[in-house]
Amino acid sequence: MSARFGARLLNENLSLNVSKNVDFLGWYKQLVTKSELIDDYNLPGFYILRPWAFSIWESVQKYMGERFQEIGVKNISLPLFAPFMDKLEERYEDLFLNTYFLTHAGKDPIKHSIAIRPTSESLVYSDFGRWCKSWRDLPFRINHWSNALRCIENPIPLIYSREFLLQEGYSGFANREESIDEVYKMLDIYNNIYSDLFAIPVLKGRRSEKGKLKGSDFSTSIQIIEPNNGIGIQAASSTHLGQNFSKKFSIYFDNPKNPGEKEYIWLTRYTLSIRSIGALVMTFGDDFGLILPPKLAPIQVVIIPVGLDNCRNEKDKFNLIKNIKLINEKLKESGLRAEMDIRKELKGVPIQLEIGLENLISRQISLNVRFYNEKCILCLDNLASELKVLLKKIQSDMLKM
Amino acid sequence: MSARFGARLLNENLSLNVSKNVDFLGWYKQLVTKSELIDDYNLPGFYILRPWAFSIWESVQKYMGERFQEIGVKNISLPLFAPFMDKLEERYEDLFLNTYFLTHAGKDPIKHSIAIRPTSESLVYSDFGRWCKSWRDLPFRINHWSNALRCIENPIPLIYSREFLLQEGYSGFANREESIDEVYKMLDIYNNIYSDLFAIPVLKGRRSEKGKLKGSDFSTSIQIIEPNNGIGIQAASSTHLGQNFSKKFSIYFDNPKNPGEKEYIWLTRYTLSIRSIGALVMTFGDDFGLILPPKLAPIQVVIIPVGLDNCRNEKDKFNLIKNIKLINEKLKESGLRAEMDIRKELKGVPIQLEIGLENLISRQISLNVRFYNEKCILCLDNLASELKVLLKKIQSDMLKM
Numbered sequence: 001m002s003a004r005f006g007a008r009l010l011n012e013n014l015s016l017n018v019s020k021n022v023d024f025l026g027w028y029k030q031l032v033t034k035s036e037l038i039d040d041y042n043l044p045g046f047y048i049l050r051p052w053a054f055s056i057w058e059s060v061q062k063y064m065g066e067r068f069q070e071i072g073v074k075n076i077s078l079p080l081f082a083p084f085m086d087k088l089e090e091r092y093e094d095l096f097l098n099t100y101f102l103t104h105a106g107k108d109p110i111k112h113s114i115a116i117r118p119t120s121e122s123l124v125y126s127d128f129g130r131w132c133k134s135w136r137d138l139p140f141r142i143n144h145w146s147n148a149l150r151c152i153e154n155p156i157p158l159i160y161s162r163e164f165l166l167q168e169g170y171s172g173f174a175n176r177e178e179s180i181d182e183v184y185k186m187l188d189i190y191n192n193i194y195s196d197l198f199a200i201p202v203l204k205g206r207r208s209e210k211g212k213l214k215g216s217d218f219s220t221s222i223q224i225i226e227p228n229n230g231i232g233i234q235a236a237s238s239t240h241l242g243q244n245f246s247k248k249f250s251i252y253f254d255n256p257k258n259p260g261e262k263e264y265i266w267l268t269r270y271t272l273s274i275r276s277i278g279a280l281v282m283t284f285g286d287d288f289g290l291i292l293p294p295k296l297a298p299i300q301v302v303i304i305p306v307g308l309d310n311c312r313n314e315k316d317k318f319n320l321i322k323n324i325k326l327i328n329e330k331l332k333e334s335g336l337r338a339e340m341d342i343r344k345e346l347k348g349v350p351i352q353l354e355i356g357l358e359n360l361i362s363r364q365i366s367l368n369v370r371f372y373n374e375k376c377i378l379c380l381d382n383l384a385s386e387l388k389v390l391l392k393k394i395q396s397d398m399l400k401m
Numbered sequence: 402m403s404a405r406f407g408a409r410l411l412n413e414n415l416s417l418n419v420s421k422n423v424d425f426l427g428w429y430k431q432l433v434t435k436s437e438l439i440d441d442y443n444l445p446g447f448y449i450l451r452p453w454a455f456s457i458w459e460s461v462q463k464y465m466g467e468r469f470q471e472i473g474v475k476n477i478s479l480p481l482f483a484p485f486m487d488k489l490e491e492r493y494e495d496l497f498l499n500t501y502f503l504t505h506a507g508k509d510p511i512k513h514s515i516a517i518r519p520t521s522e523s524l525v526y527s528d529f530g531r532w533c534k535s536w537r538d539l540p541f542r543i544n545h546w547s548n549a550l551r552c553i554e555n556p557i558p559l560i561y562s563r564e565f566l567l568q569e570g571y572s573g574f575a576n577r578e579e580s581i582d583e584v585y586k587m588l589d590i591y592n593n594i595y596s597d598l599f600a601i602p603v604l605k606g607r608r609s610e611k612g613k614l615k616g617s618d619f620s621t622s623i624q625i626i627e628p629n630n631g632i633g634i635q636a637a638s639s640t641h642l643g644q645n646f647s648k649k650f651s652i653y654f655d656n657p658k659n660p661g662e663k664e665y666i667w668l669t670r671y672t673l674s675i676r677s678i679g680a681l682v683m684t685f686g687d688d689f690g691l692i693l694p695p696k697l698a699p700i701q702v703v704i705i706p707v708g709l710d711n712c713r714n715e716k717d718k719f720n721l722i723k724n725i726k727l728i729n730e731k732l733k734e735s736g737l738r739a740e741m742d743i744r745k746e747l748k749g750v751p752i753q754l755e756i757g758l759e760n761l762i763s764r765q766i767s768l769n770v771r772f773y774n775e776k777c778i779l780c781l782d783n784l785a786s787e788l789k790v791l792l793k794k795i796q797s798d799m800l801k802m
Contacts, residue, residue, distance in 0.1 A: 151506035
């Protein structure tokens with residue numbers, strides 16, 4: 001690979017006008033919008049997730065879905081409205097002030113105001129007991145992919161917004177040992193998704209007494225430390241609820257060894273949210289835009305025709321475009337996520353191929369690697385396999401950053 | 402295959418106490434709960450989708466997701482709150498009375514009451530214009546998998562509930578011909594998902610002037626006619642919005658042939674909801690429970706150990722269980738969704754294998770096919786491939802019903 005080529009990027013494509021080093025939050029807010037991850041919305045603190053962000057979230061869902069399936073976690077869907085927050089007073093003491101309440105259906109006022117879920121905990125606990133009656137049902141594992149709403153101050157898109165997408169998993173066990181195992185098993189899954197997909201090294205561990213989820217036995221979490229400024233972001237958590245909530249919500253099974261004896265179920269809760277994408281942007285983004293790890297990038301390789309204006313005649317032009325289309329098709333057939341002709345450094349596509357007539361003759365392709373900010377040359381005839389090697393290298397180099 | 406064997410089912414496993422022929426709606430409501438598709442919730446008209454239903458919905462999402470990807474539809478995520486329903490007065494005139502409104506965040510009243518989306522139309526239209534500025538962006542296709550809420554009277558689970566899951570797709574085109582093509586292309590996709598996955602033959606066609614979506618040019622829809630009682634259910638719709646909404650929301654592009662000239666974008670909308678699962682239950686369910694088509698069934702084959710009590714000694718018992726586990730593993734390895742030991746006719750598993758010691762010796766397995774209500778015999782040594790053939794046959798026979 002050739003030498004660094006940062007200068008090219010700097011001059012050509014600078015559409016962010018705030019620097020990461022100067023105003024971190026200003027830079028971040030500008031980047032997530034300009035890179036077309038999200039769009040602002042008519043209500044402050046709410047955002048639209050555009051295809052570029054949602055596609056990354058779908059990769060997260062797919063990865064987690066496979067891990068969940070391996071260990072028997074089953075997905076459910078829960079109502080948006082929560083009429084019984086009062087049963088979780090410890091937990092909701094803080095949340096109450098941030099909760100949206102509903103009062104009207106059409107023109108008619110609703111008798112008792114209804115909460116819009118700030119979390120799905122209360123919804124799950126109130127039904128867990130009906131689904132789990134016998135020791136034969138244990139362990140019992142369910143998960144909910146959903147949106148939750150909190151009317152928080154000073155929202156930050158993706159990181160801390162008023163509506164956010166998340167996964168909330170709940171498991172129940174016959175004894176304490178198994179439920180503690182589950183807490184750490186889920187923490188490992190979160191650790192792996194960050195190192196494997198996001199290419200972000202994380203800190204994992206038990207939180208302090210003060211930092212634990214209220215009403216729980218203990219909480220563990222994944223922390224991402226932003227290399228730029230040392231800010232820590234909680235990127236996922238896995239909590240041992242113990243028997244506190246099962247006692248409150250009457251979630252028990254009959255002890256098979258001692259018929260008639262109630263055993264309260266040991267519960268855990270584990271959650272990862274769309275904040276993970278915000279943390280990704282903060283970790284790798286620079287003043288030119290996003291940098292996405294190859295495994296998560298919706299487009300891995302973008303191909304740009306160059307020198308179209310210099311083509312001597314229409315036949316040359318036609319020939320160039322035709323050949324680029326063929327190259328694009330070949331890359332796609334080999335399983336790479338490739339696209340033609342969108343020049344967007346900002347959006348964080350890992351590899352940008354530039355192809356002109358001379359490249360077709362010399363059979364050598366010039367490419368920019370977003371993460372290295374470097375140009376290099378690959379052989380056209382073996383392009384797909386060389387690109388695959390390069391994408392793997394980028395993925396692992398990002399983790400080492 | 403041997404003769405019909407309905408009598409066995411009738412005596413053994415009748416836990417529904419309402420007959421489909423006597424009280425269709427009573428039967429339906431009992432079935433969706435007892436088959437563990439859904440669970441009732443503390444708020445009337447709201448339901449929890451349990452893993453059995455949600456897994457079917459995930460198959461629908463996967464199938465539609467693949468079709469969408471083929472034609473370039475991209476997924477997005479939109480906020481739950483809609484502050485600008487007034488711009489769609491024609492469309493929302495009916496919906497208004499069924500819309501939930503929000504008035505409080507924590508203890509503080511909200512100045513202008515905010516609607517909870519009864520559909521995502523207004524959310525999409527208000528942003529479409531910003532995303533689609535040039536003819537180069539066309540055709541433009543986005544889709545939203547979400548929940549929507551309507552405070553309707555007389556809710557029916559899955560078919561007509563107060564909160565429901567759905568997919569809403571929106572496409573934009575430079576001219577009328579292409580947008581009309583799109584309407585019928587989507588209608589065909591819906592037709593195919595019903596015949597291919599659900600094994601339900603449908604009627605498709607243009608709706609009457611009165612039946613079309615308000616404010617649109619014309620609507621087409623998929624109708625399922627329940628064989629039992631001739632009731633028709635709208636199972637999906639694809640609508641030509643024309644330029645009505647694009648004029649209202651200023652969604653246009655600059656005509657490349659006539660610079661400075663505004664061309665309003667031609668819009669379409671297509672939607673399919675969780676109601677599809679309700680229609681499936683109504684179409685195939687019987688007095689014994691659900692009947693699920695093999696392609697949609699979360700479990701395709703359930704294996705039941707029989708004669709455990711008759712085993713002569715512990716060694717025989719151990720041997721039987723061990724062998725059944727091996728058979729189960731083999732089926733799973735060959736790609737079948739198989740499970741051991743849950744005896745649930747109600748839940749609609751297509752094939753139920755019964756295995757006892759004699760079967761291990763004779764190498765012949767007895768099985769019940771849920772759709773035929775028939776027993777038949779297969780050879781143990783070639784089980785996976787014979788089951789695959791049988792599942793295919795069930796899927797196509799269900800469509801012919």
